[in-house]
Amino acid sequence: MKYCSECGANVTQKKPENDEHLRFVCDDCEIIHYHNPKVIAGALPIWQDKVLLCRRAINPRHGLWTLPAGFMENGETLAQAAARETYEEATAVMENIKLYTVISLPQVNQVYMIYRGNLANLDFSPGIESLETELFDEKDIPWDELAFKTVTETLRHYFHDRKNNQFPIHDFCILKK
């Protein structure tokens, strides 16, 4: 950030009164511009023993496999965001969705919120951000070609929890090495 989005003057990083954090503060109108973590809402779409993955048509991680997920938008709920991303990336509709993994990524200022749910039907196909959409059995998951650790960890939890038919919400943190 170089300029104030309200008045166009220069901004300077400084600590406002009673604030522990450096913020961008306008040199002229003195407004404080806060930058906060973003929420990525996603889905683990299930059909019988299989899960639906999408192969990415966009960067980063072009060509690798992912769960449908993307930035939550203003004006929607978490569950709506997860359903929207599933439709945008795989033209798929889910039923009975439940929050499943909550993953803090403090080094990139993101929180993933992934919902598991059943596919309503087999009408799925690649959306504009996907090259392919495909159902995978556990034994066929392309573990070495997954796009993000959040996807790997969500799938690991799912295949473990499925053995016990218990799906607690998993709240954890992933740090880069």
Place this chain on the structure above:
Amino acid sequence: MKYCSECGANVTQKKPENDEHLRFVCDDCEIIHYHNPKVIAGALPIWQDKVLLCRRAINPRHGLWTLPAGFMENGETLAQAAARETYEEATAVMENIKLYTVISLPQVNQVYMIYRGNLANLDFSPGIESLETELFDEKDIPWDELAFKTVTETLRHYFHDRKNNQFPIHDFCILKK
């Protein structure tokens, strides 16, 4: 938003290619400025049969009672944010915290994530944003003087769940009338 924070030129609201949403786009450098929901992390601090509330010293809702909560900062996890807010507003330390309520507020572009946990000790006192901090039995909760519906609903769930000693995570949405 009126000016591009990268180059200082004017911005115009338009729909970028392959995007359903109006965004602020720079007239000069063409960068797209996204605005997304913010996460509010908070806590339900418990001591035996009581819960800790803070009376707000700041606006909005000055003078009303709340749970410690505030905007998640870049560089922290959800649990760290909840613990930090509890310390800032009530100089209190919690143990064994667990995610408890996840509340989408689509009309104000916020997601509340409230953790329940036990107070580590009785060393609590009003932080700079609080007028008072006090432990309340269920029968003494000032229901008509609570600052936010997210607080009311989290307390309602807690006193209900406590009867069964089962504390599932509650994921729901609150809409303004």
